Amino acid sequence: xxxxxxxxxxxxxxxxxxxxxxxLGVLPAVGPFFSPFxxxxxxxxxxxxxxxxxxxxxxxxxxxxxxxxxxGVPHVFADNDEDLYFAQGYIIARDRLWQMDFYSRVAAGxxxxxxxxxxxxxxxxxxxxxxxxxxxxxxxxxxxxxxSKMIAESYSAGVNAYIEQVTYKDLPIEYKILGYQPEAWxxxxxxxxxxxxxxxxxxxxDDYRMSNAxxxxxxxxxxxxxxxxxxxESPIVPTGTKWDFTPVAVxxxxxxxxxxxxxxxxxxxxNPGIGSNNWAVHGxxxxxxxxxxxxxxxxxxxxxxxxxxxxxxxxTVNVYxxxxxxxPGIGIGFNKDIAWGMTNVGSDVFDFYxxxxxxxxxxxxxxxxxxRPVTMRVNExxxxxxxxxxxxxxxxxxxxxxxxxxxxxxxxxxxxxxHALTWVGPVAQxxxxxxLYISNRGKNYEDYQKIRPLLAAPGFNLVFASNQNDIAITxxxxxxxxxxxxxxxxxDGSNPxxxxxxxxxxxxxxxxxxxxxxxxxxxxxxxxxxSYPYYLGWKFAPGERGIRINERLSAMQKATVDSLRLMQSxxxxxxxxxxLPDLLKIxxxxxxxxxxxxxxxLTKWNLKNDPSEVGATIFERLVRELRLAIWEDDFPSKxxxxxxxxxxxxxxxxxxxxxxxxKWFDDTRTPNKVETADDIVKTTFKATIDSLTAKYGxxxxxxxxxxxxxxxxxxxxxxxxxxxxxxxxINGGGANIINATTDAGHGPSWRMVVQLDKTWPKAYGLYxxxxxxxxxxxxxxxxxxxxxxxxxxxxxxxxSKEEKHPKVVSTMKxxx
Amino acid sequence: MVYIxxxxxxxxxxxxxxxxxxxxxxxxxxxxxxxxxxxxFGVAFAAVxxxxxxxxxxxxxxxxxxxxxxxxxxxxxxxAALLFTAVTLVGGLVAGVAGMAGYYCRAAFVPMNxx
Numbered sequence: 001x002x003x004x005x006x007x008x009x010x011x012x013x014x015x016x017x018x019x020x021x022x023x024l025g026v027l028p029a030v031g032p033f034f035s036p037f038x039x040x041x042x043x044x045x046x047x048x049x050x051x052x053x054x055x056x057x058x059x060x061x062x063x064x065x066x067x068x069x070x071x072g073v074p075h076v077f078a079d080n081d082e083d084l085y086f087a088q089g090y091i092i093a094r095d096r097l098w099q100m101d102f103y104s105r106v107a108a109g110x111x112x113x114x115x116x117x118x119x120x121x122x123x124x125x126x127x128x129x130x131x132x133x134x135x136x137x138x139x140x141x142x143x144x145x146x147x148s149k150m151i152a153e154s155y156s157a158g159v160n161a162y163i164e165q166v167t168y169k170d171l172p173i174e175y176k177i178l179g180y181q182p183e184a185w186x187x188x189x190x191x192x193x194x195x196x197x198x199x200x201x202x203x204x205x206d207d208y209r210m211s212n213a214x215x216x217x218x219x220x221x222x223x224x225x226x227x228x229x230x231x232x233e234s235p236i237v238p239t240g241t242k243w244d245f246t247p248v249a250v251x252x253x254x255x256x257x258x259x260x261x262x263x264x265x266x267x268x269x270x271n272p273g274i275g276s277n278n279w280a281v282h283g284x285x286x287x288x289x290x291x292x293x294x295x296x297x298x299x300x301x302x303x304x305x306x307x308x309x310x311x312x313x314x315x316t317v318n319v320y321x322x323x324x325x326x327x328p329g330i331g332i333g334f335n336k337d338i339a340w341g342m343t344n345v346g347s348d349v350f351d352f353y354x355x356x357x358x359x360x361x362x363x364x365x366x367x368x369x370x371x372r373p374v375t376m377r378v379n380e381x382x383x384x385x386x387x388x389x390x391x392x393x394x395x396x397x398x399x400x401x402x403x404x405x406x407x408x409x410x411x412x413x414x415x416x417x418x419h420a421l422t423w424v425g426p427v428a429q430x431x432x433x434x435x436l437y438i439s440n441r442g443k444n445y446e447d448y449q450k451i452r453p454l455l456a457a458p459g460f461n462l463v464f465a466s467n468q469n470d471i472a473i474t475x476x477x478x479x480x481x482x483x484x485x486x487x488x489x490x491x492d493g494s495n496p497x498x499x500x501x502x503x504x505x506x507x508x509x510x511x512x513x514x515x516x517x518x519x520x521x522x523x524x525x526x527x528x529x530x531s532y533p534y535y536l537g538w539k540f541a542p543g544e545r546g547i548r549i550n551e552r553l554s555a556m557q558k559a560t561v562d563s564l565r566l567m568q569s570x571x572x573x574x575x576x577x578x579x580l581p582d583l584l585k586i587x588x589x590x591x592x593x594x595x596x597x598x599x600x601x602l603t604k605w606n607l608k609n610d611p612s613e614v615g616a617t618i619f620e621r622l623v624r625e626l627r628l629a630i631w632e633d634d635f636p637s638k639x640x641x642x643x644x645x646x647x648x649x650x651x652x653x654x655x656x657x658x659x660x661x662x663k664w665f666d667d668t669r670t671p672n673k674v675e676t677a678d679d680i681v682k683t684t685f686k687a688t689i690d691s692l693t694a695k696y697g698x699x700x701x702x703x704x705x706x707x708x709x710x711x712x713x714x715x716x717x718x719x720x721x722x723x724x725x726x727x728x729x730i731n732g733g734g735a736n737i738i739n740a741t742t743d744a745g746h747g748p749s750w751r752m753v754v755q756l757d758k759t760w761p762k763a764y765g766l767y768x769x770x771x772x773x774x775x776x777x778x779x780x781x782x783x784x785x786x787x788x789x790x791x792x793x794x795x796x797x798x799x800s801k802e803e804k805h806p807k808v809v810s811t812m813k814x815x816x
Numbered sequence: 817m818v819y820i821x822x823x824x825x826x827x828x829x830x831x832x833x834x835x836x837x838x839x840x841x842x843x844x845x846x847x848x849x850x851x852x853x854x855x856x857f858g859v860a861f862a863a864v865x866x867x868x869x870x871x872x873x874x875x876x877x878x879x880x881x882x883x884x885x886x887x888x889x890x891x892x893x894x895x896a897a898l899l900f901t902a903v904t905l906v907g908g909l910v911a912g913v914a915g916m917a918g919y920y921c922r923a924a925f926v927p928m929n930x931x
Contacts, residue, residue: 006924009917016913017839020906027891031910034870034903035835037827040887044879168834173883177890723889776883 005218007732013728014287023179025385026116033176038169040176044776052094052812057161060086061419061815069796069807072771072779075311077801082154084314085328087814089158089185092308092325097162098172098774099304100326101182104719107131107192107199109379113659114180115718116384124392127379128401129203131195134426141431148433152187155328159185173775174718185326193326198425201344201458206645207352208419211490213635213644221700225647225664226538229530230652232578233543236461236473236521237512237528243444245508247533251483254497257354257490275541276343277568277738277748278413278463279521279549280471282514287558290756291465294564295332295341301380303725305485305769307750309330311798312440319440320763320797322750325773329436332750334763334797338442338466340451341753343522345459345475348537350423351486351500353399353493357418365397366494372398399493400426420493422500428478430456445470445513452476453506461522467756473520474511475527475536479504482535504534519553521546523738540648544736563765564753569790570610570738576619579653580607586681593682597699598689609739611707611732614699620706620734622688627652629684633668656681707732710719712758713745714768716775724775729768731788739790751792760799764792818849822911834858838864838907839914846918853919861908868907872900895903 020031033039052068062079064087074091078084092100105111109127111119142148153664163182175181214222214678278295286292299306307322312330316357321333331343333782358364364371374395381390395402399420435454438447448464452474455462459477464470480486480500491498510527525539552567553559584603587593598618607613627646631637635644645654655662660677666677675683689699696703707730733739733747741747752765768787772779786793796807822845831838842860850856876884881896888899 002920002924006917006920009913009920013839013843013910013914013917017836017910020910021836030906032835034906035830035838036868036875036903037830038835040883041872041875041879044875044883046878047880218918721890723886775886776879778882 028177028179032168034669038167040115040173040776042169043173043176045772045774045778047778052810054813054815056815057090057106057158057164058159058816059157060160060814062816064814065801066812066814067798067801067808068812069805070809070812071309071782071793071795071807073309073311075313075796075798075801075808077313078534079314081314081316082201083318084312085151085154086158086161086588088310088312088323088328089160090157090162090814091158091310092323093159093162093185094310095771096304096325097159097166097182097301098174099717099773100159100185100189102174103196103324103326104189104192107135107195109381110174112381112383112390114178114384117386118382120381120390123381124379126199127392128394128403129199129421129423130401130426131192131199134198135188135191137429138194139186139188141429142187142191142433145431145434145680148431148435149187151328151433151437153363155190156185156187172773174721177721179463186642190326190328190433193324195425197324198428198457201346202349202424205350205352207487209637209643209645210488212642214489216642216644217634220326225651225655226488226638226645227651228488228535228538230543230648230650232547232755233503233526233529234547235526235529236475236546237510238515238517239529239531241512241515241528243506243508243531243533248481248502248505250481250534251385251486251807253483253485254495257492257495267535275346275524275545275735275740277521277545277549277740278341278343278461278473278522279553279564280339280463280465280473281556281559281564282471282518283469283760285553285557285559286755287560288755288757290467290758291339291471291754292561292564292755293334293339293341293463293465293471294568294751294753295343295463296568296740296751297332297342297344298747299749301712301745301747301749301768303714303769304773305749305767305776307767307769309765309767309771309795311796313798313801317441318799320795321730321752322765322767327432329433330440331436332752334754334761335440335757336467336760337444337756338439338448338464339441339464339756339761339763340442340448341752342460343463344524345461345477345479345523345527346524346537346540347459347475347477347479347527348482348487348539349457349459349480350421351491351617352403353397353420353422353491353498355397355399355402355418355420362395362418367398368494369494370775374402375567376787387713397493399499405568419490423481424457424478429749430454430478432456442466444468445472448472452509452511461524461527463520463522465754465756467758467761470514471520472513473522473523475509476506477509478506479509479534479536484535486535488538508534517554519550521549521553523549539648542575542736545738545740548572548574548738561753561755561762565751565764565790565792567738568748568751569733569754571732571734573607573609573616573618573619573622573734573737575653575736577606578621579656580619581607582628582653582657583681583685586678587685589678590682593685596689598685600699601699609706609732609734609737611730612701613706613732614701614704616706616732616734617692617704618688618707620710621692622685623649625688625691626684627683629667629680629687630655630664634664634742663796676815710734710741712741712742712743712747712788714781715745721775726781726784729784748787751787753792761797763795763797765795766791766793818845818855818859819863821845821849822860823867826864826911827867839910842911842914843918843921846915847919847922850915850919853916856915856919857912860918861912864911865902865904865908869900871903872903896912 017107107121291525321330402418456478481502523545525546610618770779826841846856
């Protein structure tokens, strides 16, 4: 009896301990997680953190000094480049290890290993996009070049030095909650992080929506409503700039595929939040006589933030700026002589090919009049919580993987069809690590020229300024040499002339240096006007931000840091200036619209998307609804079977202004009535006000204020972790406003203004987050409120490690 | 006495090692020192509850509660007091059961003496 009692009590005690030591379903391991010695309590940082202890690290050659400023920015001083990148990896892992690991898992298609079945579709898609294969190739390029090899390997060793050192107690809280351990870092993982960027910037397509529209309306209508260049635009390379190269022959437009397709390829069509601004002002237009440079890349805003600020110093370099965790070097920043920044180019580098299979076995497909073999690959997923390996079979043609084939009706007799994907992600070369190595050490325009060919994908509008008073901008990247409109619609996978066959020579990329207007800028609009000899895409980001930036810079004399800072949070609504007078004229002619108090608000609105403006709320909602009201009957964008693209806002407003009698204004869903443009505007106005009232109650300056109705959510990378997010940040702006914050959580992910100088530059910047990736740190989200107000921090750019700076609060030494 | 010993020794063990050293310390000390199963369970439960709660409160104070509510929210625990209660209970329960096992094993394998 007593033995049984002893045995049972031991089993209970041991069993309970064992049970609490393991994750339970979605719950973390409760024992270690709740223990105040090792659990989540240990992730909380005191407001005044103890200075970090000095560290001995195997792998360092000499001594590295790290000075932290009061914003948590490390200033790293190393005796050689190997130690510098080692230290960069080590330092960033201390603050952002989980985040970089997460990014690499996203691209590897391995998120379901830690998140369970809910991430499986996402993983499948990312593998089908060939993100892992692309990373493999990138890593090979990195290791092929001695410089990028040194960077990638030193950085990995630094990250791993931290991983080896970290115990459960200091593990980022996400590991504790999700119940897994960090894996060793490697150059491949750095490449995976780059692939995430390629996907975010480039993996977007409305080809099938355009094909559906083409099938329904014919080429003439498409040419009219979906022109290849906007009506109102202010391109990156100023109109009238002469091209200083002889273009190579552009392929002739081949025979187009006549077949219709009715597929709903589940690909993100357009994302108004992914876009960015940058500009540089020549010394002739600044107060100091030397250039100013500003950049604010807009990305999905997240916590931890996508950016991390750092200063990197070795005998070969002294650079300050931001980097993406997992990606060595400084991505956007400045040094003593130059400053540079980036925006997404957004050209069409993601195309679908319609594939005709020979039969239902899907073993052969038609190409150039013959049958070619399809290859097959099985992706495997070790999904958390599932007992067996999950697989996904992907078919490959020479175009790339068949992204979609299931559930489609055959169109060519009885031949099944699929859609193969060709995109730059897995094929573009380049060497971003070497590009950053050169830019970080850049001294002049010649160095800037060396960066350009190394940037392959995503394509970046690379803005540049030097203290020799040079400014420049280039749409850098590897772009396929396409025939006109190649990839505007689904391409014919059986016709060799539809293949991507060559790249535009990089020295022919749109570029301009020291233009006479005294500034360069980009806002993801068309890189060049119609005189550019190559086809880059038929649609770029709406032109409003670019138009506004160029107007303001043209009007600016003696520009200062502050004038550029204010410009970054400019809320003026160019679209409203263009179309609101027409709308008000129509509404003013209608007694019931005119009597609506919202009409009076619109007439008095200052055309700014400031947080307090009610007019902005009404206008933004009105134009969104109006575009749908005009087009949705003819181009059903929300149709489940054959969704179509809507004509752009640019084309829509032109139609409203110039062709109010066009047949498109008639709502074909009301057979007994022929609507005019006026009818549509009036009914949409009423519907808009009704739906706003339904959502926010009766109109008052507080409840309908733009800042309240829009607001911006900055969510944790795992949106389920709601309490790690910052919701409803009140601010102004909008998707097509320079201050491009959206309610969907996109916006300026880093704002920077640099004043170049012969002796030492001054720079300002911040991002909506904080240096620490730890939700338990006061430095997790400390910059958000300042960001919402449009303020910037003065950046601490130390001349040497001996410099005494009042903002430096602690020093850590890393030794071998 | 056992109460103090558990607090001190298990604190040292948990500071340097994993959390599961805590029930082992409770087992050993209760094996050695306790005279009834009630005492064993009670003293281990009380000691570890005190230790965990005190340290949790101290951490919470030191860090101005920066993470407490975030974690409570994540687990749908409505307020901080309940989170502290849950933490205290988890630590106490594991300790108590281990203490109980310590006593029973002693009772099974070592003849009771009068001391």
